[in-house]
Amino acid sequence: MKLENRCVVPASRDTTWDLMMDLPRVAPCVPGLSELESDGAGCFRGTLQAQAGPMRVNLTGTVRITAQDSDRGEARFLLEAADRRLGGSVKTTLDLRMNPTDDGQTELTIATDTAFMGALGTLGQPIIRRKAAATVEEFARNLAGLVERSG
Amino acid sequence: MIDFEFHQATDLDHAFALMSDYGDDSRLMSGGTALVLQMKQRFSQPGHVIGLRRIPGLDSIEETEDGNVRIGALCSQRQVENHPLVLERLPLVAEAYRHVATPRIRNMATVGGGLAHGDPNQDPPPALIALGASVELSSANGVRRILPAEDLFVDYFETDVRPGEIVTGLVAPPAAEGAGTAYMKFLPRTADDYATVSVAAVLTPDEEGKCGDVRIALGSVGLTPIRARAAEEALRGQPLTEKNIRAAVATVPDAVDPLDDHRGSADYKREMAEVFARRAIIQAMANSSRV
Amino acid sequence: MPQRINLKVNGEEREVEAPARRLLVDLLRYDLGLTGTKEGCSVGVCGACTVLVDGEMVASCITLAASVDGSEVTTIEGLAHDGRLHPVQQAFIDYGGFQCGICTPGQVMAAKALLDENPRPTEEEIRDWMMGNLCRCTGYYKILESVVAAMGSSSANSSSADREGQSS
Structure with missing residues (x-):
């Protein structure tokens, strides 16, 4: 399933880039994400909790940066996670694009392509889209807060 | 289904005590038609299920x-x-x-x-x-x-x-004196299905055939049931003519926010919401003793 | 976690030790060997698993056995008495209310529940009530005819006496 969501980060593209590439720093902005730990080799392990309708999901897995191009402001992440209790897993390719806006801020585009396996595949796509859009909005608000706090 | 412990609450206090003992790891069950399905599908996996059905005094x-x-x-x-x-x-x-x-x-x-x-x-x-x-x-x-x-x-x-x-x-509360009510369920598939769109209307015409109090609510067209406040606003105080009703329900597509699913696309449901809101209003008028 | 479940099934006290997740349909079929009750859709839609709990029809495929502990359960096996079929069963035979048979126990239990509650239903009431029992063979007309016929004979509950010979 492919999703694309956009938000505006109140910071220059360079600042946004540095922030986004520093996963432990940006992690608290992701709603429901906890315990992001580095394995020291560019891979991070964490747990994401989310609720979509009747389903409560508890995904544990890894995220790593697989490609980055700071000149173009583009980076690709690979996320692999599973909910063992629920009996399902996801594999997501996440592309970030950062474009400067006319007023010196940054438009952040988050495009994901996700394969749902097992029980997670039974949840309807429309509701996942809604939840993903709401999650990105909340992420953007948190990110803006982080940018402001770090001045 | 993942196994759990089942606790049959004998009265409300017992249920509250069980809820406080098991907290987040528990789910309440009365008829079970929803929860058992969710557990079968593994959407819900409580460690404890608290049965409410035997609690006395709540079935009158x-x-x-x-x-x-x-x-x-x-x-x-x-x-x-x-x-x-x-x-x-x-x-x-x-x-x-x-x-x-x-x-x-x-x-x-x-x-x-x-x-x-x-x-x-x-x-x-x-x-x-x-x-x-x-x-x-x-x-x-x-x-x-x-x-x-x-x-x-x-x-x-x-x-x-x-x-x-x-x-x-x-x-x-019973509907007001002279009010008409209607529930319309659009069911293009099978009779036992959930609605593609559903509309309930409660409308009280005044003595001159103008719309008095009116409330319209829709199901299956959003993440929650939705009240069509703009349509109510547009109708209130107006003569209940076809033109006025059409104008009022024209606000409904903007009030709803349906999901695409096998019962229809979001666009289709948005349009049907308007159609069925109009029919529900007309049906409520017909059911009123005043029109 | 296993727990003791006591049910009065077709008039007989039964005690079963089963985990809390045991569904009523599974308890009937596997713990008690009453395989007359069928499981179709497993989600409460098709009606094949219909049984009566304290006289009310329920979908046994979405009923936790533990949640009806202490209740009276009637299954298809409990309808015939002293070698005589229940009038609804007899009517389904006489009027061809089934073909492959998988939905039949559920159809019969649903029809019995209807006639217990409303001995003289209109055709529309029968259709409305039986709507939740799916059949892929008969096209429903024969089922409707069977219920109408059962209605005619069930008032006395004795008209099947002359058909006793057929019922074994």
């Missing part, structure tokens, strides 16, 4: 002192649809419950369980919202909270029932 339907009808949370949905007091005082509520699934499911499913389930595709919530019904929530030590049905539904399958609370009843 009676008139309150101020003329409303109180329906206990453990009444089966069939009990509601067939009860003489509901048929006489709240025909809209009886009608809405009669549209739920099949008689077998309505035997099992309870009023309180249905409300706590928070499924936006259910039949009763639009009718309850249009009538201005309230939900009674109880928690330990005799604490009660009364919530307009409209405020119960906060998100997709999410309600404002807070931890430690149990839905114990529903209180609905």
Whole structure:
């Protein structure tokens, strides 16, 4: 399933880039994400909790940066996670694009392509889209807060 | 289904004690039609299930002192649809419950369980919202909270029932003198399906045929049941002409926010919401003693 | 976690030790060997698993056995008495209310529940009630005819006496 969501980060593209590439720093902005730990080799392990309708999901897995191009402001992440209790897993390719806006801020585009396996595949796509859009909005608000706090 | 412990609550205090013992790891069950399915699908995997069905005193339907009808949370949905007091005082509520699934499911499913389930595709919530019904929530030590049905539904399958609370009843006022009511369910697939779009309307024409009080609520067209406030606003005080009704329901597509699914695309449902809102208004007028 | 479940099934007290997740349909079929009750859709839609709990029809595929502990359960095996079929069963035979048979126990239990509650239903009431029992063979007309016929004979509950010979 492919999703694309956009938000505006109140910071220059360079600042946004540095922030986004520093996963432990940006992690608290992701709603429901906890315990992001580095394995020291560019891979991070964490747990994401989310609720979509009747389903409560508890995904544990890894995220790593697989490609980055700071000149173009583009980076690709690979996320692999599973909910063992629920009996399902996801594999997501996440592309970030950062474009400067006319007023010196940054438009952040988050495009994901996700394969749902097992029980997670039974949840309807429309509701996942809604939840993903709401999650990105909340992420953007948190990110803006982080940018402001770090001045 | 992953195994769990089942606890049959013998009364409300027992249920509250079990809820406090098991907290987040527990789910309440009355009829079980929703929860057992969720557990089978592994959507929900509680370590403890607290059965409410044997709690005494929550399965009666009676008139309150101020003329409303109180329906206990453990009444089966069939009990509601067939009860003489509901048929006489709240025909809209009886009608809405009669549209739920099949008689077998309505035997099992309870009023309180249905409300706590928070499924936006259910039949009763639009009718309850249009009538201005309230939900009674109880928690330990005799604490009660009364919530307009409209405020119960906060998100997709999410309600404002807070931890430690149990839905114990529903209180609905009969429609005003001279009011007409209607519940329309658009069912293009099978008769026992959830609605593609559903609309409940409660409308009181005044002596001159102008629209007095009016409430319109829709189901299956968003993450929660939705009230068509702009349409109500546009109708209130206006002569109930076809032109005015059409103009009022033209606001409905903007008020709803449907999901695409196998019952129809979001665009289709948005359009059908307008069509069925109009039909519900016309049906409510026809059911009024004043027009 | 296993727990003791006591049910009065077809008039007989039964005690079963089963985990809390045991569904009523599975308890009937596997713990008690009453395989007359069928499981179709497993989600409470098709009606094949219909049984009566304290006289009310339920979908046993979405009923936790533990949740009806202490209840009276009637299954298809409990309808015939002293070698005589229940009038609904007899009517389904006489009027061809089944073909492959998988939905039949559920159809019969649903029809019995209807006639217990409303001995003289209109055709529309029968259709409305039986709507939740799916059949992929008969096209429903024969089922409707069977229920109408059962209605005619069930008032006395004795008209099947002359058909006793057919019922074994």
